Amino acid sequence: MMATGQELVDGYLQRLAAATADLPPDVRDDLLTDVRTHLLEAQERAASDVEVRAALDRLGSRRGDRRGSPRSRGPGGGRSVDGAPTSRWDRLDGTAPGRAAPAGPHRPRRRRAGPRRDARERTTSSLGYDVTALLTLLFGAVALTVVLGFVGTSSAGSSASACCGRRAPGPSGRRRSARWCGRAVSLPLLPRARRRAGVHLGVRGDRRRGERDGTVQTYVEPGSAIAEQCTGFAMPLWLGIPVLIVTIVAAADRGVGAAATRRRPPRRAVTERQSLIRSRRAP
Amino acid sequence: MEPGGDSNRTLTQLRRGALPHCVLAVLADGERYGFELIGVLAEARGLAISEGTIYPLLSRLRREGLVETSWQESDSGPPRRYYRLTADGERALANFREDWQGYRDTVDELLGTGGRG
Numbered sequence: 162m163m164a165t166g167q168e169l170v171d172g173y174l175q176r177l178a179a180a181t182a183d184l185p186p187d188v189r190d191d192l193l194t195d196v197r198t199h200l201l202e203a204q205e206r207a208a209s210d211v212e213v214r215a216a217l218d219r220l221g222s223r224r225g226d227r228r229g230s231p232r233s234r235g236p237g238g239g240r241s242v243d244g245a246p247t248s249r250w251d252r253l254d255g256t257a258p259g260r261a262a263p264a265g266p267h268r269p270r271r272r273r274a275g276p277r278r279d280a281r282e283r284t285t286s287s288l289g290y291d292v293t294a295l296l297t298l299l300f301g302a303v304a305l306t307v308v309l310g311f312v313g314t315s316s317a318g319s320s321a322s323a324c325c326g327r328r329a330p331g332p333s334g335r336r337r338s339a340r341w342c343g344r345a346v347s348l349p350l351l352p353r354a355r356r357r358a359g360v361h362l363g364v365r366g367d368r369r370r371g372e373r374d375g376t377v378q379t380y381v382e383p384g385s386a387i388a389e390q391c392t393g394f395a396m397p398l399w400l401g402i403p404v405l406i407v408t409i410v411a412a413a414d415r416g417v418g419a420a421a422t423r424r425r426p427p428r429r430a431v432t433e434r435q436s437l438i439r440s441r442r443a444p
Numbered sequence: 445m446e447p448g449g450d451s452n453r454t455l456t457q458l459r460r461g462a463l464p465h466c467v468l469a470v471l472a473d474g475e476r477y478g479f480e481l482i483g484v485l486a487e488a489r490g491l492a493i494s495e496g497t498i499y500p501l502l503s504r505l506r507r508e509g510l511v512e513t514s515w516q517e518s519d520s521g522p523p524r525r526y527y528r529l530t531a532d533g534e535r536a537l538a539n540f541r542e543d544w545q546g547y548r549d550t551v552d553e554l555l556g557t558g559g560r561g
Binding site: 188191192194195196198199201202203205206216219220221 | 478479482494495496499500502503506507520521522523524525
C-alpha cells in the first residue's frame with residue numbers, strides 16, 4: 162500500500178524527532194518547528210503526493226553531495242567527497258564541521274524495489290513475518306517428524322526379519338506386524354523404551370510349516386515357548402520430542418531476538434550519537 | 445581518489461564557510477520566511493543548498509544573535525516564521541563583505557583570474 166503524503170510527512174517528522182533526541186531541547190524544538198512549518202508550506206503548495214515526496218527528498222538530501230560524488234550516500238549522514246560527514250545536522254550544536262552528527266531522518270540504506278514503506282507498514286510487516294516464521298517452523302517440525310518417523314520405521318521394518326523373522330502369527334494365531342521390529346538397528350541409537358511406551362512387535366516361537374486352513378504356510382505352534390520378544394519404538398512420537406524441544410527453543414529465541422531488534426536502535430545511529438557526545442565533551 | 449576530488453573538496457569547504465553570510469545577505473534585503481528564503485538561495489547557482497542544510501543553519505544564526513524571528517499569520521497557508529537581521533547580523537555581514545572582497549582579490553591575483561569576471 163502506498164503511503165499518502167500526510168503519512169509520509171508524519172513518518173518523516175517522527176524519524177526526525179527520534180534522530181534528534183540527543184540535541185538540547187531548545188535546539189531540537191526549533192528544528193522540529195522549522196521543518197514541520199516547512200512541510201506544511203510544501204504540502205499547501207503541492208499538487209500531488211509526488212511533490213510532497215520531492216520536498217521530503219530535498220529535506221533529506223544534499224544536492225551538493227550528489228553532484229560531488231556519485232557514491233554519495235544521501236541524506237542525514239552522507240559523506241562529502243573528502244570523506245567528512247556532510248550531514249545537515251552537523252554544526253547544529255556548535256560542533257566543528259566534519260564531526261559526526263546525529264543520524265538524519267533518512268538514514269542511508271539500500272533502496273529496495275517498489276514503493277517506500279512507512280514505519281507503520283514496516284511494523285505490520287515485521288509482525289506478519291514473525292507469525293509466518295513461527296508457523297512455518299511449527300509445520301516444518303511436524304513434517305520433519307513425520308518424515309523421520311517414516312524413514313526410521315521403514316529402516317526398522319527392513320531389519321525386522323533379523324529380530325523377529327517373517328511376519329508370523331502370534332500365539333493366538335493372529336498375524337502381528339513385524340515392521341516395528343528394528344531393535345537390532347534402533348536400540349543402539351535410541352534410548353530403550355519401557356514396555357509401556359514400546360510397541361509390541363511380535364514373537365518368535367516354535368515354527369511349523371505345513372498345511373493349515375487348506376494352504377501351506379508357516380505358523381507358530383500354539384502354546385510353544387516364547388523365545389524372544391521384541392519391543393520397538395513409535396518413532397514419530399519419540400523423534401518428535403527432541404524436534405519439539407528444538408522448535409520451542411528456536412521460536413523463543415526468534416521472539417526474543419525480534420523484540421531485541423525492535424528495541425535496539427540502528428547501529429549507525431548509536432555510533433553517530435556517541436560521536437556527537439564525544440564531540441561535545443571535546444574542548 | 446576520483447578525478448577532481450580535491451577541487452570538489454575545496455568547493456565544499458568554501459560553500460560551507462560562505463553560506464551563513466549568503467543567508468545574512470539575502471535577509472539584508474528584508475525579512476523572509478524559511479520556505480521563501482530557501483527558494484531564493486536555491487536559485488543561486490553554485491551554492492548547492494537544500495532545505496535540510498538551511499534550517500539548522502538558521503537555528504544557529506538565531507542562537508548567535510545574528511538573526512531574529514517572529515511568527516506571522518499567512519493568507520495562504522500555515523503561520524510563517526519570518527527571519528530578519530539583527531544589528532549584530534548586519535555588522536557580521538559588513539565585516540564578511542569586506543574580508544571577502546580582500547580575500548577574493550588576493551586569490552584572483554594569485555590565480556591570474558582577476559578581471560575575468
